[in-house]
Amino acid sequence: MAAPPWRKGIITRIENETPNTRRFWIQIPEVASFDFEPGQFVTIDLPIHEKPNKRWRSYSIASWPDGTNVIELLIVLLEGGKGTSYLFQEGKVGLELILRGPQGVFTLPKPIDKDLYFICTGTGIAPFRSMIHYIQEHKIPHKDIYLIFGTRKRDDLLYMDEMKRLEMEIEGFHYIPTLSRDQWEGCCGYVHAVYENLVNEKRTDHSVKEAGFYLCGWKNMVDEAKLRIQNLGYDKKSIHLELYG
Structure with missing residues (x-):
């Protein structure tokens, strides 16, 4: 399939989500509606290198398809990162960007006929936010969905109030944030113990319940999760990763 064309995007709004993470709203004026599947991504061509x-x-894309030509991106400032440094220093309302998309196959199964585990760290929550809102808005039938979001400190919990509200509104949706450094009233530690415990709780006659695992976030987490999920008895086809092109 041919790659989508490069288009002009215009930053229309910026909000701080945490001390080092910002939400950028980008309008694509060439189209009346920017259509995509929840979980897909866009690529931005930034003026930071000759090649x-x-x-x-x-x-x-952290937002969900709503029939408009505006999308939301969730971006964390990376130490020494030329791309994010440019967006944080130069990114202002009205700035024009060149972007291409949507792309990617990190999307919801059709139908959702088994439990889903959305396992993420940091801004890896973005595609899952898109998926969950899409499920709610379109009243898509689903089994249990577990959003297991790991980060270091409470200040780094992205979209927390929103996710807690969605958990109350969507039957079968479970939001489980866990912190690896701060002590608090919720889960503590890394994401791995959370999904392993959930899977083991659902075992029947020593067999694992059919499920799909979606991983997005820090590379070390994704690599370790792939191994742990297979050790639980699932094959590689049950594991889905975000791969950027």
Whole structure:
């Protein structure tokens, strides 16, 4: 399939989500409706290098298809990162960007006929936010969905109030944030113990219940989760990763 064309995007709004994470709303004026599947990403061509492949940065779309030409991106400032440094220093309302998308196959199964585990760290929550809102808005039938979001400190919990509200509104949706550094009233530690415990609780006659695992976030987490999920008895086909092109 041919890659989508490069288009102009315009930043229309910026909000701080945490001390080092910002939400950027981008309008694509060439189209009346920017259509995509929840979980897909866009690539931005930033003026940070002479070679194109060193200018490109890909970000999952944090919003959900709503019939408009505006999307939201959730971006964390990376130490020494040229792309995020440019967006944080130069990114202002009215700034024009060149972007391409949507792309990617990190999307919801059709139908959702088994439990889903959305396992993420940091801004890896972005594609899952898109998926969950889409499920709610379109009243898509589903089994249990577990959003297991790991980060270091309470200040780094992204979209927390929103996710807690969605948990109350969507039957079968379970939001489980866990912190690896701060002590608090919720889960403490890494994401791995959370999904392992959930899977083991659902075992029947020593067999695991059919499920799908979606991983997005820090590379070390994703690599470890792939191994742990297979050790639980699932094959590689049950594991889905975000791969940027």
